[in-house]
Amino acid sequence: MKTDIARMRNIGISAHIDSGKTTLTERILFYCKKIRRMHEVKGKDGVGATMDSMELERERGITISSAATHVVWAEHDINIIDTPGHVDFTIEVERSLRVLDGAVLVLCAVGGVQSQTITVDRQLKRYDVPRLAFVNKLDRVGANPVKVRDQMAERLGLNAVLLQLPIGLEDDHRGVIDLVSMKALIFEGRDGETALEAPIPEHLLAEARRRREEMLDAVSLFSDELTAAVLEGKETEDMIRRAVRRGTVSRRLVPVLMGSAYKNKGVQPLLDAVVAYLPDPSEVENVALDLDREGARVVLRADDDAPAVALAFKLEDGPYGQLTYVRVYQGRLHKGLELLNTRSRQKVRIGRLGRMHAESMEDIEEAGSGDIVTLFGIECQSGDTFVRPGLDLTMTSIHVPDPVVSLAVESTDRRSSDNLGKALSRFTKEDPTFKSYVDGESGQTIIQGMGELHLDVYIERIKREYRTEVRTGRPQVAYRESISRPAEFDYTHKKQTGGAGQFGRVMGTLEPLPEGMYEFVNEVRGGRIPREFIPACDKGFRSALKKGRLIGFPIVGVKVRLADGQAHAVDSSDIAFQAAAQGAFWQAYERAGALALEPVMRVSVESPSEYAGAVFASINQRRGVIVSSVEDGTFSRVDADVPLGEMFGYATVLRSLTQGKAGFTMEFLKYSRVPAFLSEKLIAEFREKKSGQTDRKADKER
Amino acid sequence: MVKEDLVKRSPLRALERSIHGGLGPGHIGVLASRKGVGKTACLVHIAADRLLQGRPVIHVSYSARVDYIINWYEDIFKEITGRRESPEAAEFLEEVIRHRVIMNFKQDGARTEQVLKSIEAMIKDGRFEAQTLIVDGYDFGLARPEDLSKFREFAGRLGIEFWFSASLRGEDPLYDDAGVPRLLAPFLGEVSVLITLHDEGGHVRLKLVKDRDFPPGELNLKLDPRTLLLAEA
Numbered sequence: 047m048k049t050d051i052a053r054m055r056n057i058g059i060s061a062h063i064d065s066g067k068t069t070l071t072e073r074i075l076f077y078c079k080k081i082r083r084m085h086e087v088k089g090k091d092g093v094g095a096t097m098d099s100m101e102l103e104r105e106r107g108i109t110i111s112s113a114a115t116h117v118v119w120a121e122h123d124i125n126i127i128d129t130p131g132h133v134d135f136t137i138e139v140e141r142s143l144r145v146l147d148g149a150v151l152v153l154c155a156v157g158g159v160q161s162q163t164i165t166v167d168r169q170l171k172r173y174d175v176p177r178l179a180f181v182n183k184l185d186r187v188g189a190n191p192v193k194v195r196d197q198m199a200e201r202l203g204l205n206a207v208l209l210q211l212p213i214g215l216e217d218d219h220r221g222v223i224d225l226v227s228m229k230a231l232i233f234e235g236r237d238g239e240t241a242l243e244a245p246i247p248e249h250l251l252a253e254a255r256r257r258r259e260e261m262l263d264a265v266s267l268f269s270d271e272l273t274a275a276v277l278e279g280k281e282t283e284d285m286i287r288r289a290v291r292r293g294t295v296s297r298r299l300v301p302v303l304m305g306s307a308y309k310n311k312g313v314q315p316l317l318d319a320v321v322a323y324l325p326d327p328s329e330v331e332n333v334a335l336d337l338d339r340e341g342a343r344v345v346l347r348a349d350d351d352a353p354a355v356a357l358a359f360k361l362e363d364g365p366y367g368q369l370t371y372v373r374v375y376q377g378r379l380h381k382g383l384e385l386l387n388t389r390s391r392q393k394v395r396i397g398r399l400g401r402m403h404a405e406s407m408e409d410i411e412e413a414g415s416g417d418i419v420t421l422f423g424i425e426c427q428s429g430d431t432f433v434r435p436g437l438d439l440t441m442t443s444i445h446v447p448d449p450v451v452s453l454a455v456e457s458t459d460r461r462s463s464d465n466l467g468k469a470l471s472r473f474t475k476e477d478p479t480f481k482s483y484v485d486g487e488s489g490q491t492i493i494q495g496m497g498e499l500h501l502d503v504y505i506e507r508i509k510r511e512y513r514t515e516v517r518t519g520r521p522q523v524a525y526r527e528s529i530s531r532p533a534e535f536d537y538t539h540k541k542q543t544g545g546a547g548q549f550g551r552v553m554g555t556l557e558p559l560p561e562g563m564y565e566f567v568n569e570v571r572g573g574r575i576p577r578e579f580i581p582a583c584d585k586g587f588r589s590a591l592k593k594g595r596l597i598g599f600p601i602v603g604v605k606v607r608l609a610d611g612q613a614h615a616v617d618s619s620d621i622a623f624q625a626a627a628q629g630a631f632w633q634a635y636e637r638a639g640a641l642a643l644e645p646v647m648r649v650s651v652e653s654p655s656e657y658a659g660a661v662f663a664s665i666n667q668r669r670g671v672i673v674s675s676v677e678d679g680t681f682s683r684v685d686a687d688v689p690l691g692e693m694f695g696y697a698t699v700l701r702s703l704t705q706g707k708a709g710f711t712m713e714f715l716k717y718s719r720v721p722a723f724l725s726e727k728l729i730a731e732f733r734e735k736k737s738g739q740t741d742r743k744a745d746k747e748r
Numbered sequence: 749m750v751k752e753d754l755v756k757r758s759p760l761r762a763l764e765r766s767i768h769g770g771l772g773p774g775h776i777g778v779l780a781s782r783k784g785v786g787k788t789a790c791l792v793h794i795a796a797d798r799l800l801q802g803r804p805v806i807h808v809s810y811s812a813r814v815d816y817i818i819n820w821y822e823d824i825f826k827e828i829t830g831r832r833e834s835p836e837a838a839e840f841l842e843e844v845i846r847h848r849v850i851m852n853f854k855q856d857g858a859r860t861e862q863v864l865k866s867i868e869a870m871i872k873d874g875r876f877e878a879q880t881l882i883v884d885g886y887d888f889g890l891a892r893p894e895d896l897s898k899f900r901e902f903a904g905r906l907g908i909e910f911w912f913s914a915s916l917r918g919e920d921p922l923y924d925d926a927g928v929p930r931l932l933a934p935f936l937g938e939v940s941v942l943i944t945l946h947d948e949g950g951h952v953r954l955k956l957v958k959d960r961d962f963p964p965g966e967l968n969l970k971l972d973p974r975t976l977l978l979a980e981a
Binding site: 560655658659660662663665666671672673674675676677678682685 | 814818838846849850851852853854862863866868869870872873874875876
């Protein structure tokens, strides 16, 4: 089945907890499903369909659980992409935002723009996602959609334009006025499935006219045709819709719709707006990096006849086995097509293609540009790019930040130990910033990630999805070691204990490499170290970097210059030069001014202005550096750079400081030198641990 | 070493000499001109000079976005340190920036009391002991003399100095006979030092209009249009 790209929408529903995202998503699925089914039934036996209540009840329970769900509305294919609920910045959020072409930003009609709304909106801005706003919960006490629109303008800096007005609020909420068609929409029927068009109630007419004027003023900026028509009083609905669409797609306007998902009001017009105003995949520019040309940017063409490029954005273990969700950016996918995974360099062949519906999976033959589909049994990681062999493009930058925090996890019994293993193997595949390993010294399973909250999310998922109880240790900061000045080395590794001897001598310098991890420069001339042993030297230095001798963490930012050396005709070997390089590294390490580094996070705290002082103080107490503070009237946002080690438990502290009215997000920024007092403590702890191990070893030997 | 040199050679020493030892705690200084002449560049240079001396600065902005201000500082520092790109220069910038906080307000959204309350919270609760505050983008057209006197009272109480920029607009003449911008006339009682900037075809000349109770002297300073740094004329 091939779909027309102009009739395709890839959207996300972005909202923070409690604004009614789940209910709205359920209602969307319900209405789309119902309409689709009515069509089918009519097509088959020509009888209008009504669903019995049992069936309705069952369908009510649908929750969107898959990464992308396909629905049909007004002859348009809409893929609804699940955007993770937690607002902490992780690769997972990035990926899901990346595959969207547009979003519905859900706001609560009572709470309005809250700190988390700001974060969600900032993410949408960061990825240039065009959006509609849906002001939900008009049935709640204190609902005020017009005030929410004003807040969107003030706090989010959005050109938010009302396309609707409420008919009744709170208990009296019955429907909405469409300011484009100047008609009232009243939602009736048990499930609001009947949207009755009616004239605008008399008492609301004057306000509707005034708001329409405002809307036309804002919208006509995007269309000369509309401006001219408005002057003559000859504007048509189509003209207005075209202008709204242009403003929305270019991200200079945000149409505001409203209703109450819970009371089944306003959802169908929202779907109409998704179709009318959000872009189709061909209207969004997508860029890949060309690995053959040093990562040069390549603009992809949403053209079915171009060579295929697709991004795996989510892996899922479901009732159908391992599923890989891909977004096709260019070309088309079909059964039997061979693709290259540009990360692993492996070729795969598509055996089966599918499309996910709310409660079923449909096998399809092919998928065109812009579509979101699932592949089966494909070995890959989330974030991998698949291309037609011959191309060498990647959709994501290769750089994945190293995890900055780790946590020991322990299963409570044998069965849960198996489940834990399964869960960890799946999560590490899905999220490249989440890692797990077994610590060689303690035998503990360690998980690593980008922050305390990031790991909390996975612990919670292990408990919920795998029904596995785990015990966790205290979060640990992933420190690093580095050097601060150049130091020379000259080291000879020599062993003569019967049999073949070992001999290798290396000379050169260690130098700080502030922006990098490790660099090896071979400056050996005249074969003083035979060429075949140079890789062994490199390997020897690399292995030394894995665990530093200052505080026991990996070493970064070192440039090794190998200048000279010596070999023996019989006794030199790979092993001998590896050992020599290691010895040389430790010989010079302390003299090179070894020091400890800690991860520093960029923290954003959002709170009502009256708590600004408490927030400043809390950051100061955490060795934080405040970068900026932005206040607009009643609300303030503070950006600060804070060492990760000081951020554990901050969520709880912030809650109690601000009566739960503040929220924060953080992401990794950089590694910085740890202050002297902390460095001394870490060095002492490492020594103690090491001597403990030596004692245990000695005990064992005795 | 290099840092001390930069501080000693800074054209701002000439400014301090001209205004009898600098602005000082409890005082308000204003740089005024039409839009786009270089007020922000001057303010950032004043701030950069304090930062080089290891003295914390709060940059209060009423208009520009935070990332825009951050870029201003980076550019000015590059010019001051002579465009040297080295690990030391990067470390130097990082160290200097630790002493700078940007606070952004909307003038119509926040009342002067609230702004001062937040600044005080930064200084006291945040233990950010700035003695120099830069205030850019403040609209004197929207302000009342009482607002500025609140700033001055605040400056006296906390022992800080404020450097404001004032954007002049409207039709000529912008200045009265004494060279005082007409927009600022109602505020003059609260302002200790007033400097105006004049675009004189190719370079910008700074003129001292008010210097507390002293008769305003010559100010041998100009703004280099290429580097956007102050320089001795």
